Structure formats: structure tokens, C-alpha cells
Amino acid sequence: MAETRRISRTTETVTGGSRRSEALISLRGLKKYFPIKTGVFGRTSGYVKAVDGINLDIYPGTTFALVGESGCGKSTTGQVVLRLQSATAGSVLYRGENVFDASEDRMRTLRKEMQIVFQDPYSALNPRMTVGAAIREILHVHGIATGLEAQDRVEAVLVRCGLQSHHVNRYPHEFSGGQRQRVVIARALALDPTFVVADEPISALDVSIQSQIINLLEDLRSDRDLTYLFISHDLSVVRHIADRVGVMYLGHLVEVSEKEEFYREQLHPYSQALLSAIPKSDPTIQKKRIILRGDVPSPANPPAGCPFHTRCPSVMEVCKTVKPQLRPTATGRYAACHLVHPPESGKDKER
Numbered sequence: 001m002a003e004t005r006r007i008s009r010t011t012e013t014v015t016g017g018s019r020r021s022e023a024l025i026s027l028r029g030l031k032k033y034f035p036i037k038t039g040v041f042g043r044t045s046g047y048v049k050a051v052d053g054i055n056l057d058i059y060p061g062t063t064f065a066l067v068g069e070s071g072c073g074k075s076t077t078g079q080v081v082l083r084l085q086s087a088t089a090g091s092v093l094y095r096g097e098n099v100f101d102a103s104e105d106r107m108r109t110l111r112k113e114m115q116i117v118f119q120d121p122y123s124a125l126n127p128r129m130t131v132g133a134a135i136r137e138i139l140h141v142h143g144i145a146t147g148l149e150a151q152d153r154v155e156a157v158l159v160r161c162g163l164q165s166h167h168v169n170r171y172p173h174e175f176s177g178g179q180r181q182r183v184v185i186a187r188a189l190a191l192d193p194t195f196v197v198a199d200e201p202i203s204a205l206d207v208s209i210q211s212q213i214i215n216l217l218e219d220l221r222s223d224r225d226l227t228y229l230f231i232s233h234d235l236s237v238v239r240h241i242a243d244r245v246g247v248m249y250l251g252h253l254v255e256v257s258e259k260e261e262f263y264r265e266q267l268h269p270y271s272q273a274l275l276s277a278i279p280k281s282d283p284t285i286q287k288k289r290i291i292l293r294g295d296v297p298s299p300a301n302p303p304a305g306c307p308f309h310t311r312c313p314s315v316m317e318v319c320k321t322v323k324p325q326l327r328p329t330a331t332g333r334y335a336a337c338h339l340v341h342p343p344e345s346g347k348d349k350e351r
């Protein structure tokens with residue numbers, strides 16, 4: 001523990017800008033590679049580099065939004081942070097403690113404090129259990145409450161999430177999509193967590209109810225002082241809920257900014273392209289859509305140099321050989337791009 005505390009203090013501001021408080025969650029050099037097996041004997045012939053060396057800090061009571069196209073590694077990052085998948089390298093520090101070093105016993109306690117809300121509420125729930133039974137079971141497993149006390153807690157958390165106490169007796173198929181996601185959120189909150197990974201929590205819902213779930217998540221955050229890692233491909237939704245935004249591309253974090261600064265001006269060409277695709281609410285505002293060339297390269301065979309260079313409208317010769325690192329600007333924002341940090345500084349690596 002002493003060692004991990006020391007790590008936390010010395011790297012406290014990796015992506016924290018001018019923040020003074022200690023991070024609740026810190027990712028350091030986090031990697032997740034999936035082996036590619038070939039042949040009859042299942043020989044490993046390569047790796048899909050889903051997450052390829054991420055550093056970031058998430059501060060208490062805030063929402064950090066991780067955005068990017070589908071397949072960029074953001075959901076894998078969320079699952080590795082909670083140890084739902086093992087990491088290939090790196091560490092995740094929760095209050096300074098390396099989650100990957102935690103024993104099974106310690107992990108049971110940490111799981112109470114670190115919860116996840118999945119994208120598809122239907123598959124996240126057991127169709128054969130009433131929602132009351134499902135949430136009571138979790139309270140029982142974690143030794144929080146049993147019997148009448150558990151029943152009272154379940155009803156209270158369902159009501160707090162916008163449902164009614166008699167819903168405890170209903171099965172998942174008896175709810176609408178929005179109500180089911182409320183149930184999933186209630187189940188996560190029943191354990192009174194401090195940190196929640198919300199993995200595309202509204203993308204499976206009708207547009208008409210997406211804002212209700214976002215409002216619920218925001219209310220719960222202020223009521224319970226929650227900290228969110230909010231994973232989404234939808235930058236118009238992120239604008240409503242995030243405090244800080246991190247943009248992922250091909251397993252790398254390419255920009256981290258405070259929300260207001262990010263939506264005012266994006267530093268990285270990939271962020272600029274993503275933002276240019278959002279419809280403007282005011283039709284009188286003219287803006288040019290940036291169309292990216294080609295497809296996202298395979299994470300099994302990422303390009304040399306900057307991972308975005310095969311699609312970047314501003315690509316330079318140096319981008320094809322020298323990989324830009326995520327580094328701070330003078331204003332405390334972070335970007336991995338040679339336009340922002342010219343490579344003469346010698347801090348970027350060839351590969």
C-alpha cells in the first residue's frame with residue numbers, strides 16, 4: 001500500500017491540469033492486448049491492442065467521459081478498470097491502492113465501491129428473477145442486509161431511481177427499456193458505491209427517454225457524491241454530463257480537456273473531426289464537416305508513428321515514424337499530436 005500511495009502522489013497530475021485534489025482513480029500505462037490464436041494448436045500469432053498504454057486521472061465527485069468511435073477500446077478500458085477483464089500491463093489506482101494487487105477478499109470490498117452500468121439493461125438482468133430478488137441477492141452476497149432490512153433498501157433505491165416500490169415483484173420483461181435501465185442503475189447503487197463505470201448507458205434506449213436517464217445519473221451524482229467514468233460515442237450526450245473529456249483512438253488517449261474548453265476548441269485533429277459531425281442546434285451557424293479518409297486501422301496491426309496518421313487531414317512526414325505522446329499544453333490541456341507539441345522537443349519516440 002505504501003508503494004502504491006507513493007506512485008499516486010508522484011504522478012498525480014498526469015492528466016489533471018491544475019487540479020489540486022487527489023485523484024479517486026488513476027490509470028497508469030494501462031494496456032489490454034488480446035492474443036490472436038491460429039492453427040490447430042492455437043499458437044499466438046499476434047495481439048489485438050485494444051488498450052495501448054493509457055494514463056489518466058478521475059477526480060472525486062466528477063464525471064470523466066471517455067469518447068471515440070466504436071472499437072477504439074473505451075469499453076475494454078472500463079472493464080479492465082473494474083478487473084472484469086485482466087490487464088496486460090499497467091496499474092489502476094483506487095484511492096492510491098493498486099486494484100490489480102488486491103486479494104480476492106479485498107476485491108469483494110472494492111466491488112461494493114466500484115460498480116458498472118452496462119449498455120443493454122435487458123441482458124444485464126436475470127430474466128427469471130424479479131428485480132427485488134436480484135437486488136436483494138446482491139445485498140445478501142455482500143453482507144449488507146438481509147430479510148426485511150434488505151427489502152426496505154431495495155424499495156428505497158428503486159424509488160430513488162424513479163420507479164415504484166411495488167416494482168420489486170416484477171420481472172425484467174415487464175418493464176420498458178428506460179425502466180429496465182433504471183433498475184440496472186438501482187442495482188448498482190444498492191451497494192452504495194463511490195465510483196461507477198457507465199458504459200454507453202443510454203445508447204440502447206429511445207431518444208425520448210435518454211435525457212431522463214442522463215438527468216437521473218446527474219441527480220444521483222450530486223446526491224451521493226458519485227464519481228463516473230462515462231463511456232459514450234455520442235458527443236452531444238457527453239456535453240450534458242461530463243466535467244472532463246478524454247478522446248480515444250485505436251487504444252490510445254489522444255486528447256484530455258475540461259469540457260468547456262473541449263467543446264470550444266479541440267486540439268487534436270481526430271477530436272475536431274468527431275465534433276464536426278455533431279448537428280448544430282442553431283441552423284444559422286455554419287460549420288464545415290470534416291470527413292475522415294479510410295477506415296480505422298486494425299488494432300492487431302496499428303500503423304507506425306501516430307496511430308491516426310493514416311486518416312489525419314493534417315498529416316506530416318514526421319507523423320509516419322514518430323509517435324506523439326500525450327503531453328500537457330501551457331494551459332493544462334493534454335494532446336498527443338505533433339501539431340500541438342512539435343517533435344523537436346525530442347520527447348516523442350520512433351517506433
Ligand code: SF4
Binds near residue numbers: 268269270338
Ligand atoms: Fe495528425 Fe500528425 Fe497530429 Fe497525428 S501527430 S494527429 S498525424 S498531425
